[in-house]
Amino acid sequence: MQTALTRRRLIAGSFGLAAVASVPMPAWARGESLSHARQGFGEVSGERIALSVDSHHFAVGGRSGHAIAVNGTVPGPLVRLREGQKVRIDVTNNLAEDTSIHWHGLLLPFQFDGVPGVSFPGIKPGQTFTYEFPIRQSGTYWWHSHSGLQEQEGHYGPIIIESATPDPRYDRDFVVLLSEFTPVHPHEIARKLKVGEHYYNNQMQTATEGDMPLKDRLMWGAMRMNPRDISDVTGATYTFLINGHGPLDGLEYLFNPGERIRLRVINGSAMTFFNVRIPGVPMTVIAADGKDVEEFEVDEFQIGTAETYDVIVTPPAGSHALVAEAMDRSGMGVASITSHKGHRATPPPLREPVTLTMADMGMGSMEGGHGSHGGDGGHGGHAGMDHGADEATGAMDHASMDHSMRDTSKLPPDVKVGPGLDMVSPMPVDRMDFPGLGLDKVDHRVLRYTDLKAKRPNPHRMPTRQLEIHLTGNMERYMWSFDGKKFSAVTDDPIRFAFDERVRVKLVNDTMMAHPIHLHGHFFELVNGAGMMNQPLKHTVVVQPGGTATFDLTANEPGDWAFHCHLLYHMHAGMMQTVTVRPFPKAGEGA
Template sequence: MVVKRISFILISLLPAFLLLLPAADAAVVEYELVIDRQPVNMTGTAAWGMTINGSIPGPTLRFAEGDLARILVRNNMDADTSIHWHGILVPPGMDGVPYLSFPPIKPGDTFVYEFPIRQNGTYWYHSHSSLQEQSGVYGAIVIEPQHQRLHADRDHVVLVSDWTDENPHSVLRTLKRGSEWYALEKGSSQSILGAARLGLLGCYFTRELQRMPPMDIADVAYDRFLANGRPESFLEALPGETIRLRIINGSSTTYFHLEFAGGPMTIIAADGQDVEPVRRRRFLVGVAETYDLLIETGGDGAYEFRATAHDGSGYASVWIGSGPYHPAPDIPRPNMYHPMDHGTGLRHIFALTPAGVMGMPDRAVRAGTFDRPGMMGMAMEDMDHMHHPDHEPESPVMQHEHGMDHGAADHSAPHIMGKEQAPPPPAAAREDTQTTAFKPPAPPSGRRFGKIFHLLAADASSAKSLAVDGMAPERPGTPYGDLTAVNPTAFGADRPVREIRLTLDGDMERYVWMLNNRVLAESDVIRIRAGEVVRLIMINRTMMHHPMHLHGHFFRVVNGRGDFAPLKHTVDVAPMSTTVIEFNAVEPGDWFFHCHLLYHMESGMARVVHYEDYAIDPCLPASARTSIWTPGIFRERPTSSAT
């Protein structure tokens, strides 16, 4: 069976191989992954999980640039499965999206993936079937380059993720019910009393009057946050060593603030692509992104590398080195009552527009009002130069320096595109940092209450300290504004540019997440043509972050770095703001493009990017090819329930 499949795949891939001309002496690196459903214990209580080769996460797959990867994936479960190689440039038939790139792997079957390794860096893999990623079907990929650019004494993968003992399908049902249960459980709910306690009653009532949904940073309450499959783990290191940490956010829905107790971290790669070194004390990593960091162990001791869930509900710890413990500081919880206060201008816009489009009505979107990268307040700027492919817009901060006369918003605090690095947290925020001979207690659960809780104690206002997310230096956003590619990434000025505008929309009450106000099932494909430069303008009209991921390509994130805009495969689109990306359309195929928050993708926040003239893969049965468009394909199906 397995042998037959190998020859079948080779034949089907022949044209791709000829095109890519892999080195004749490429080493074949083979792995076998067995996906199974079994009881696991992350919390002290057994729960059902999905394992790869018996563990969560699965094994780290290691390759060298130029290898030929051959990976056998066996399905030992009673439900269909799949593996997608996140950020890896593969032929479309190897991308692992069921019903789009290949038929799902049926119970008892083995699928053989085979593709040449055309890149290097830190990536990951995960199931693209139903909600299996939440149950544990993910692992790391490390690809060594031909020539190592930077030295490190040690090299460690740190794969962070979120875990719930609950069946992910029941999580989705709870979300669809529009219940506030998870907010109560993790202490981020909002009430009149809580608003009064913070002196923000006015904001609370203004929002209630306009029927705006309460802002929350994350949908789900988790039982544990994990680093390499554990809430707490330990890595060996000696004093004075330089360590490369390969950070992978393999969460289903959780963004993390990263911090190392031993001092600032140096970002050297983002999404596997090298960038000019950037030093950061704390920054936000989105779902499905990867960062390579260099850290230095100072003196004697165990220094904590901490990944704190964005909503402040818990964290995962990795202790690096041995000796006295140096914990990382606690991060103030987000002030959910603060109405994303970008200044009076934004509140003014909220007051004038119906809920749902959050001050960005369709007409203004179509007119290009919000096409500029950065905060929506910038949108009234002259848009002219966005229409010239060779002209890169300046960063919002630079625009601010040039002066703004409409006073729409205060941009002195960088949100997502700040040119300058956010200052380190003030001393007060680091007060609880101290060396201790005794190991600090294990990281807390994401749920603060058992069956009984006190309503006001569950309120977001009850946290010890609060800071406005993305605005206060204690709660920084992503480091995108500071990422500079090591080589130019710009496209030739003569290239045809296709510009596509997408709004990111949500209906909180029905828990439906959409692009251009439509879910996948009822929408069209995004049609592009080989040879074009495709520019996607993503306008987030929701109060949540969305990590948007494009399969099969790297894209430039237009961040004010001109020809040296960084390349990524996943980009955070911050609430109420616009992100612009561009990619080279040179990978004919059908490619998934979606929000990487698992429950958002399942609810329809996805599209298929289709190359014109791309021939349907003859290996796929016709029925499989059409069913991606069938309503309900991304809905819950009884065959894939997780218990």
């Protein structure tokens, strides 16, 4: 069923079911919905909102298992708020375990941020906790559990905060909430990753597959690294969802020809980066992480876990495939943007799997590129691959390469060297201009962080301090951390900021995986070359493999805040820290 809406009312899409396909299909495409709980989501709004967290059963495309539903749906309901209002949200826990809700990207008092052990004790079984805070912003956000691994089980949903000033640029408004479902219990997934980090990777290269030279294959083998190590959990167990619907559910976004459509794209997944495109239809990016940016037209963009992007499209009459392809290309979420009810667009086939390169080892400068717009974006090609090679034979000195990848002598003294750190990026470079794994070689326009510019100027303040944080891990042992220290080991040693301090933070990724790093309670400014007053505001930044990302932070939200990788199993395995902003301002001196 599809409801006709104006741009002031937002829609999640139709909830009709598709006919069961009679032909064999890959696991990722088995999207027929047979849910025991309602799929998709309703909407709640107003000054007082009630949310109920319950155990449910969920099924999609032959995959069936336990889920956590909020108000009876997976995903949970759209929470619609308005800028300037106050809200009280009563969350009742009907589970047999503690739960919580974190309001991702919202500015609020830290005691209502919803992180057990950091900002509040959590919600016990049978109890109701009331969140109460003013709405100080507008835009596209989302909510999710911060207890255990419940987010993987369906405990998440979208937030839309309507601006006090109407936006005339669009006629129709849709939520595009990207996520995934697996029937495997999340603790079992965590166990399998711990005992075999490639358990869900079905795209490992064979000895002869692809065009990688033999010397490169020997190099990767000598360093005990996998060039197809793109995603930890894949379409081998995941069905990729849009608004809770699998690829065959026939999810529709109906429009009238000539309408301008705002798509609010939210990556509410546990572990998946998505490449989003509507083949043949350009997209104009207007907001990132809920904050307005200067309009920029692209054909595709990568969205990291926990990021949001708002785009405007004006599709011609007909049906157009909205595709959210997993970064490792093991599957996709699919919907139709159509002017003909009941007519499905045909999605493109999955593209070839992505293969890592020297730049992803933190050797970008050896490839003759730093992730620039030119050429292959500093990601492809192998210029400089023979650095350290024997001049007579051109053979790679594997022992020297392996040593350089584990040389800890240049690490800051506060980085803990131990079993949790098995790789050090020898020559990390700023990769703000890199569009994301797999998008550096496409022949159409893709979004890069360097394309983002704040629509409204930021206050001009120079940083008074610099802080460098290393993203560290041991993939074989599935250990993840900041500065070599797991969260459980550093709870009494938080990252400390003085209230209203201006700090430049540099994140150095010493691993070969992309990490979406999220800071609670604040927006920071990406140092992306836009000029200090036009640096885009974000709450989550993707730090590319073997690269760096830098942001300026004004620590003006007092309290204790979580700071972590938003890949759920990385956070669970230790890549998390507490940020403390002290002292609290005196009355009348700050928010």
